[in-house]
Amino acid sequence: MDKQRIHTNPQHYSWLTDQLSPPSPLGSGLFQAFWVGGLICMLGQAISDIGVHLLDLNARDASTFASISLIFLTALLTGIGVFDKIGKYAGAGSFVPITGFANAMVSPALEFRREGLVLGVGAKLFTIAGPVLVYGVGASVIYGLIYALFIH
Amino acid sequence: MILMYLKAFLVGGAICAAGELLVLRTKLTPARILVGYIIAGVILSAFGLYAPVVDFAGAGATVPLTGFGHALAQGVKHAVEESGLIGAFTGGLSATSGGITAAILFGTLIAFLFKPHAK
Numbered sequence: 001m002d003k004q005r006i007h008t009n010p011q012h013y014s015w016l017t018d019q020l021s022p023p024s025p026l027g028s029g030l031f032q033a034f035w036v037g038g039l040i041c042m043l044g045q046a047i048s049d050i051g052v053h054l055l056d057l058n059a060r061d062a063s064t065f066a067s068i069s070l071i072f073l074t075a076l077l078t079g080i081g082v083f084d085k086i087g088k089y090a091g092a093g094s095f096v097p098i099t100g101f102a103n104a105m106v107s108p109a110l111e112f113r114r115e116g117l118v119l120g121v122g123a124k125l126f127t128i129a130g131p132v133l134v135y136g137v138g139a140s141v142i143y144g145l146i147y148a149l150f151i152h
Numbered sequence: 153m154i155l156m157y158l159k160a161f162l163v164g165g166a167i168c169a170a171g172e173l174l175v176l177r178t179k180l181t182p183a184r185i186l187v188g189y190i191i192a193g194v195i196l197s198a199f200g201l202y203a204p205v206v207d208f209a210g211a212g213a214t215v216p217l218t219g220f221g222h223a224l225a226q227g228v229k230h231a232v233e234e235s236g237l238i239g240a241f242t243g244g245l246s247a248t249s250g251g252i253t254a255a256i257l258f259g260t261l262i263a264f265l266f267k268p269h270a271k
Contacts, residue, residue, distance in 0.1 A: 026173075026176055026177075029172055029175075029176050030169045030172050030173060030176075031169075032172075033165075033168045033169050033171065033172030034165040034166065034168060034169040034172075035165060036168070037164055037165050037167065037168025037169065037171075037216070038160075038161035038162065038164050038165025038166075038168070038212070039161065039165075040164065040168075040215060041160045041161060041163070041164025041165070041209075041211050041212040041215045041216070042157050042160050042161045042164070042211070042212075044160070044164075044211035044214070044215035045156060045157055045160040045210050045211035045212070046157070047211075048210065048211050048214075049153075063211070063214050063223075064250035064251065065250075066211060066214075066215070067214075067215070067250060067251040067254070068250055068251065068254040070215065071251060071254040071255050071258055072254065072258050075255075075258035075259055075261070075262045076258075076262065078262060079262040079265060079266035080266065081269040084269065090168075091171075091172045091175055092168050092169070092170075092171030092172035092174070092175055092182075092185070093165075093168040093169075093172065095171070095182050095185075095186065096167060096168045096171040096185070096186075096189060096216050096217055097164070097168065097215045097216050097217070098215055098216075098217065098219075098220065098251065100182070100186060100217065101186070101217060101220070101251075101255060102254075102255050102258070102259070104182075104183070104186070105255045105256070105259040106255075106258070106259045106262050106263065109259050109260065109262075109263035110262060110263045110266060110267075110268050111268045113263050113264075113268065121260060121263045121264070122260075125255075125256065125259050125260065125263075128182075128183045128186065129255065131183060131187050132183075132186050132187055132190055132217070133252070135187045135190060135191055136187075136190035136191065136193075136194065136220065136221055136224050136244075137224065137244050137245065139190070139191045139194035139195065139221070139224070139225075140194050140221075140224035140225050140227070140228045140243070140244035141228070141240050141241065141244065143194055143195075143197075143198040143225050143228055143229075143240075144228035144229070144231070144232055144239060144240025144241070144243060144244070145237070145240045146198075147198075147228070147229055147232050147240070148232045148236060148237045148239065148240055149237070152232055152233060
């Protein structure tokens with residue numbers, strides 16, 4: 001039996017698959033990201049208010065308290081396998097908030113645990129968080145230098 | 153107070169929907185979008201454009217990753233005001249240490265305690 005040869009190159013193949021794959025439903029995807037993302041932020045607001053009113057924290061500490069709580073919640077939900085389901089439904093609605101940063105650390109650490117405590121858990125925690133911190137800290141240092149030398 | 157929750161929901165939701173638009177209409181991976189968001193947060197904050205959003209929407213602006221960038225930039229700014237040039241190196245991570253430490257701690261703990269799930 002002759003093998004059927006496909007005469008194409010990667011660019012053409014990519015064009016072909018783009019033509020044939022149905023466009024992702026824009027409206028429902030955006031709506032799902034919107035309401036889940038909004039809800040996570042609202043939860044953050046509630047935790048922050050608890051920090052201010054019940055724990056006597058100042059605004060900045062309350063905001064940190066909200067971040068820590070959301071990170072803990074995400075880590076736990078990732079551990080029991082629920083966060084993946086939320087992520088599948090909400091897309092950017094779950095990965096744009098701080099919950100996404102937490103999930104991006106926990107998920108690979110959990111998955112690569114069998115590769116050991118150092119190069120498995122220890123290293124994989126930073127698969128995605130690493131680049132985020134590198135460029136975030138990098139950008140802030142550039143701003144800090146400009147601010148110190150020219151503005152302040 | 154109820155209004156603050158509504159504003160947090162609407163602004164936070166809109167920032168997330170913008171990220172979803174990038175997912176659906178570009179070939180950017182979530183990791184690249186997160187890197188883009190944190191840099192965007194630093195830049196917007198540096199130009200003084202992000203603080204008004206935080207005043208308006210509270211957690212709707214601080215919980216998305218742009219808020220992480222804002223915290224980095226504000227930390228650097230305050231540290232420079234306090235201790236000069238060295239603040240450019242110390243301010244960012246000082247201001248965000250709570251979140252980063254929590255993510256490292258809880259991430260490690262959960263990785264120890266739970267087994268990976270079949271995808």
